Amino acid sequence: IVTASITIWLSVPTCERVSLHVEEAARVDGLGPYATFFRIALPIARFQVFGAIAFSFVLVWNEFLLAMMLTTSKGKTLPIIASEMSQLGMNVPWGILNAAVVLLSLPPLILLGVLAGGLNAAFSKKSDQG
Template identity: 80%
Template sequence: MKLSTLLLRLLLILAGLLVVLPLLWTLLNAFKTNADLLVSTPKLFFTPVWDNMDYVLNRRSVARALVNSLIICSSAVALGALLGVPAAYVIARYKNRVTREAQFFALSLRFLPPVAVAIPMMVIWLGLGLYDSRLSLIVTYMTITVSITIWLSIPAFERVPMAVEEAARVDRLGPYATFFLIALPIARLQILSAIAFSFILVWNEFLLAMMLTTSRAKTLPIIASEMSQLGMNVPWGILNAAVVLLSLPPLILLALIGAGMNSAFSRKSAQD
């Protein structure tokens, strides 16, 4: 083996460790007592305790935030998919000026700085008496979910071969049947990963949730960030436990995202 290859492999291993080690370390820290955690020389061996997890899981604020997060995120994502996936199909299949502009418009929503959305949204929801409600966050999050679902589903539908749809039409399938029975099933893996991605985006969302909620509709990231302000000392063990729990849903969706990315790139190269 050449020296350069060896060095490159070393670099890759280092990069891989840079991902694995901090996460494993956080997982370990979540099961340490403060006496084991707050030491000058990091401890690798210790007696694990369930106290931190117990504390986080049994707090009423966490339970409420979990319910909020689940309801808000899944509603916004479901609505985003319901509106976004059919729209993406039209943009992918009917190429003209209107659909091109629509595609760019969906993308350009991402150009908006979140704080520029949060401030007026706050005034609007205050005015409507819906401030700090789940509904207000669901509607606000639809800006994110609809546009990202459109944006990521367009390439998925573009990769459905035109010939298959032509064949469906020859078999006297109507345009709606073609969409539901042909295009959607063929593109389903990438569409699912697009929807999963939009779920992760809103699950992780912080700034809008922080500015648009004060107590009732708080989501999990806000609660997690508030745990650093409990009392005088930062409760690092509890924080680590909260970090682990908050990170679980995105990590569960990892496989789906990975598979979606693989199919996105592989099919494209196969077609070219």
């Protein structure tokens, strides 16, 4: 959650710097909001977005290393257990490892599903005002 909030905090000002005239020209040319974002705004802000992604990767990697160093054998987090299981060589229990990956993916997907309705409403409200 910390990584997502920092990434958004770094990315939003970049997207806000895209000129409204450029967005209006795209709308006049028949582009919808998603096409305008992916064809116009994102290419303009690609370097800033790449920087935010790189910064997020470093934050996540540091969290992984911190958990790896500070946890004991009884209190390991799921990413640490999955990492240790992948280093077993030929005897990797792929079923358990794949189940761990699914469990690691579920919380962000559930959070995205819960917040998606509110995000869509917020984006629609902002585009209606502009």
